[in-house]
Amino acid sequence: MTTLYCACCGRPFKRTSNRGPAPLYCSRDCRLQIAARRRAWGPVDWGLPAATAQALMAVRQPADRLAKSA
Ligand SMILES: [Zn+2]
Numbered sequence: 001m002t003t004l005y006c007a008c009c010g011r012p013f014k015r016t017s018n019r020g021p022a023p024l025y026c027s028r029d030c031r032l033q034i035a036a037r038r039r040a041w042g043p044v045d046w047g048l049p050a051a052t053a054q055a056l057m058a059v060r061q062p063a064d065r066l067a068k069s070a
Contacts, residue, residue, distance in 0.1 A: 008034050 008030035
């Protein structure tokens with residue numbers, strides 16, 4: 001059996017079946033949580049923690065304004 005790491009909470013988990021693509025999440029809860037985040041964030045890199053993604057967006061917005069006025 002292969003040990004995988006959850007793309008949501010980062011916990012290691014065992015892959016239970018070798019058929020199909022490798023699962024990204026340790027549980028259905030984590031998969032649903034990511035789906036909800038993707039809906040809320042749109043095209044933002046949802047692999048980052050929410051606080052990090054929001055900080056990146058906060059930095060990016062003033063930079064865009066500067067670029068336009070320059
Ligand atoms: Zn998880």
